[in-house]
Amino acid sequence: MSFFGELYLRSTQPFLSPEITAREVAYLERCFTGLALPGPVVDLGCGHGRHAAPLNTSGALAGRVVGMELDTYSLSHRAPGFPAVQGDLRALPFQSGSLAGAYAWYSTLFAFSEMEHRVILREVARCLRPGALLVLHTVPCERLSEQPDAVFQRTLPDGSLLEEESHYDPDTGTDHGRRRLTLPDGRVLSGVYTIRYYPLAELAQLLESTGLAAKWVHGGLEGEPLSSTATDLIVGAELRHG
C-alpha cells in the first residue's frame, strides 16, 4: 500500500476539517437511523476512523460500528472509541449474513481493478443480512470530466510539501494520480492511485451483477437528488433478493 497509509493520512488530514467530517457523520447517522436489524455496521476502509469513532460513540449507531481496514499505520493512528479489525476488502473478515449495515466513504471501494470491484461488492453482499443497508459514497464522474488534469502543490501546516498530479480519462472513467510528500525532515513519501468513477447507470448495473440493488441515490449530504451540479454520488443499496 504505497499510497494509503502514512502518505495518505498525512496529506489528507489537513484538508478534512472537523466541520466536513461532522456533516458526513450526521448524514451517515441519518441513513442508518431506524435500522431495526441486529448486528454490527461496518466502516469499510475506515482509515483512522473519522466517521467510525463519532458514530460509535453516540447517536443512533452508538456501540454498533466496527472499523475494517488493511493498513496498519492507519489502524495504529486511529481515533479512540471504536473497535476495528484488520482485513482486506477483497476477502472480508466477517461471517456470511452477519452485518446489519456497511458504509464506504470517499470512493474507497473503487480504487482497484474492475474485476476487484466486483469481488469486493460480492464480498459485501455475502456479509450483509437480508434487509441490511449499504451506503456507498463517491464523486459524480462529471466533476472529473470538468477538470481532467490537475496539478497541485501546497505547503501543509506541519511544513511538509505536498505535490500531486492527476489525469482523468473519460474513456475509461478512471483517474490516475501521483502524490509526493516531502516531510520537514527531508523524508519523502510517494505513491500512485487509480480511482474508477462509475456513472450512476453503470454503478447500478455493477451492484445488480454482484447481488445488490440500488435503493436510493443522493447528490449531496442534505439528501438532495443527483443533479448535473451535484458534488457527491451516494448510493444506498440492499441485497437484491433480501
Ligand SMILES: C[S@@+](CC[C@H](N)C(=O)[O-])C[C@H]1O[C@@H](n2cnc3c(N)ncnc32)[C@H](O)[C@@H]1O
Ligand atoms: C479513500 S481512504 C478513505 C478512508 C476513510 N473511510 C475516510 O473517509 O477518511 C480508503 C481507505 O481504504 C483503505 N484500504 C485500501 N485498500 C484496502 C483493502 N484492500 N482492504 C481494506 N482497506 C483498504 C485505505 O488504507 C484507506 O484507509
